[in-house]
Amino acid sequence: MEVSLLNVKIQIQQNEIVVDEIGNHKNTWKEYYSCFATVSGEGGSEKSVAGLIVEDSDISFTIRYCKAVEKLDTTKHRILFMGELYNIVAIDHMNFKKKCIKLKGEKVRN
Template sequence: MNIALINVKITIQKNETVVDDIGNHKNNWTDYHTCFATISGEGGSKKSVAGLIVDDSDISFTVRYCKALADLDITKYRVLFEGYLYNIVSVDHMNYKKKCLKLKCEKVRR
């Protein structure tokens, strides 16, 4: 892995359940880990669905391995990059050599 290519900052957010003053449960995204990554596989397409233009962008982030990211779960984490949110579709541990992780993501529809 070429370290010079790891040059963009991303933030990994975690979904947590928060209880307010009167006992209501609410999902809240909090910043979990900030690190640098390499971006690859930027692509996507725009298509028209029911009169709306839908952006299906997919992107992959490669980050260095650390203990904080070892137990990433695709249902509880997402990536924030340049103000855009990306859902994690899969986590590739790159042959379990504990050198890097590849996060395959897709843009969150809003």
């Protein structure tokens, strides 16, 4: 993997359950890991949902392997990139060579 291609900073967030002082449980997103990545595969499509046309934008992030990203999970983590949130829909360990990991993200619709 060529290090010079890791030219954009991303933040990986983790979903946590926080209990307040009166016992209410609330989901929050906290910073889990921050690193540089290579962005590729920017694309997308439009589809009709409930009579509205919405954009489906997907993107791939390639990051260097480390112990922190080894435990990533598609249900507990998401990516913050250039102020936009992306749900992780797939994690590719690149043949388990422990050099890099590719994360496929889908833009979060608000």
